[in-house]
Amino acid sequence: MTGSETPETDEDPRIDAAEYALGLLSAPEAEAFEARLIHDPELRQDYAAWAEYFAALTDSIPPDAPPVQVWNQINAALTPEVPRSYWQQLHPLKYLLGGILAAGLAWAALTFGLIDSDTAPELRAEIAGASDLRVIALYSPSAGGLVVERAAGASPAGSVYELWLIADGASPMSLGVLPDDARSFVSLDADQVAVLGSALLAISQEPPGGSPGIVPTGPVVAVGQMVAL
């Protein structure tokens, strides 16, 4: 069990998931709880169950439409700062040049031993979405790439799943088609490793062989943020 830090020995230590969901833990307690949450899938389930139940307390509040200016202000706040529609806006040639450049740098880095992989932290992403697909990607510095575990979900007949790396504000980079194996390995180049900490991983459904272009062409079925372990 994980409750050794709670003094009340007669009580269910897991009840702190409920206290956390209610916002009753002090700031240091909440931080400690969040740290445990990352490593403890059972605790995450526990928290999720409480969060579902407590969110139901809002069922009895009648919906209340906000005035139109709220949306206008949200829109205004997004427009100047976040030109993020990378799918459409970037010229295709830019992707291509970026890819060639990245490949060149990766070659240089590997050849000259510039990748200081031992100092990079371990990272993890849980990639999920509306489908039953659940994929866990673990970055292992010593291996120099991602261990990709397909926890659930097979690609629909006649299509494949392709993995994409999306650095903050950058265009998606293909990490290749996911094999049907439960576990696979994707090697990363130095550029990809450098941006991994704040990157998103996404999985799109593509025709056999993968996206015919350099961006996803099929629906994006799962997304996950890399988080430090």
Place this chain on the structure above:
Amino acid sequence: MTPNQQIEDWIARIALGDRDAFTSLYGATSAKLFSVAVRVLNDRAESEEALQEIYLRIWDKAGMYAVNGLSPMTWLITLARNHAIDRLRKRARVASRMEHADLVPDSAPGPAQAAEASLEAVALGRCLEELPPDRAQAVRGAYLDGASYAELAAHFDVPVNTMRTWLRRSLIKLKECLSR
């Protein structure tokens, strides 16, 4: 697609910077999230500001959606509720509102509302009824009014440690009931 799948799909697209998906999500969920903010903050003007911040957070955090395993509406409601309560607490530090104000007595949903209530709401309502009324009120007060242990203790006029033991025991009973 079920409504939940639709919302998950929008969240996934928002994580990739899709403004159209963001517009759709806002259209489908803003009345709900605004009502949660108004319920917590009890101030429409402040709730409008809070709602802007909430949707900007959704835009930024959409990629984190899958991390905690919440259903999409719960993720959105939790984000909205927590943000409104952060604001409330900042305000409360100045005004020490619990001294004079009270926990808004939120009764269980009436029959008409119960007809539309989710399974979770029905189960939770039934299990809260098994608790002494003041303890059920404390649970609701913590979630919907953002009351801290200190505020709950002041409201029920007991020491903070007593309040904590009290509420933890109530939560254990609640968990037992919800697991049945």
